[in-house]
Amino acid sequence: MRYIILGTAGHIDHGKSALVKALTGVDPDRLKEEKERGITIELGFADIHYSDGLCVGIVDVPGHERLVRNMLAGAGGIDIVLLVIAADEGVMPQSREHLAICNLLNIKSGIIVITKTDLVEDDWLELVKEEVRDFVKGTFLERAGIIGVSSKTGENIDVLKEKIHRIALQVSPKSTGGLFRLPIDRIFTLKGFGTVVTGTALSGSLSSDAQVEILPAGVKSKVRGLQSHGEPIEKAYA
Structure with a gap:
């Protein structure tokens, strides 16, 4: 898809x-x-x-x-x-x-x-x-x-x-190579899940359990789960 x-x-x-x-x-x-x-x-x-x-x-x-x-x-x-x-x-x-x-x-x-x-x-x-x-x-x-x-x-x-x-159909696909970059547009907390961020990936790919860094604060965290358009996924691509 x-x-x-x-x-x-x-x-x-x-x-x-x-x-x-x-x-x-x-x-x-x-x-x-x-x-x-x-x-x-x-x-x-x-x-x-x-x-x-x-x-x-x-x-x-x-x-x-x-x-x-x-x-x-x-x-x-x-x-x-x-x-x-x-x-x-x-x-x-x-x-x-x-x-x-x-x-x-x-x-x-x-x-x-x-x-x-x-x-x-x-x-x-x-x-x-x-x-x-x-x-x-x-x-x-x-x-x-x-x-x-x-x-x-x-x-x-x-x-x-x-x-x-x-x-x-005419839009060129984004690059799935390089660093995973996702500008954050929303942040909220769900009980039992912790902090949730949403956004649109610009490049790269990301898997569950991956280590990430949130800029510009330099906060490091771990991905507990991923969803795309409301469906759980194992790996996210730009």
Whole structure:
């Protein structure tokens, strides 16, 4: 099975989490506060499994300006970005900020998704598409496709899934040689297991019981167990 990492990017309340749920059936907003406030605070995760064995892991990032640090944690290791822009609002401040971050991280592939198309007329949607085309000029998304979707009605969700599949197949595999490197995006503790870290491997491979060093603190530790996309594994590869 081949794994590709896809990340969302875009302004707060532009429908990123609703889009992930429409694509996967999984609500990435798992915290009580997220559900009460209707915004993403921590990173969310979900998967799309394709019949040819491809698995696209989705990292749903916060859109609020005060949560850019959390967005950066999730953006490391992304192969493909979904730039999400709401049809009823168009390009907004965090749309610009997130695209700039993706450029700095040297992300090469992406799709522009205009959400909430059920809220606007066709003429307005065309105006938003023109605004978006001007917005992405000179970036890695200049030649990216623009797909209008509605997470509420399901319009074009299957079209977007197929587009993700085609682009994912074109992503070059990461190197499994050299040192194992995994930027940490989450840390938490599970009773009976101890400290758990999550992230996206950038290079190398790692086995259970291996000795690791956590930088920059220089803390040395031992791997007690490994999981990939919710399944236990004996060895992890970039």
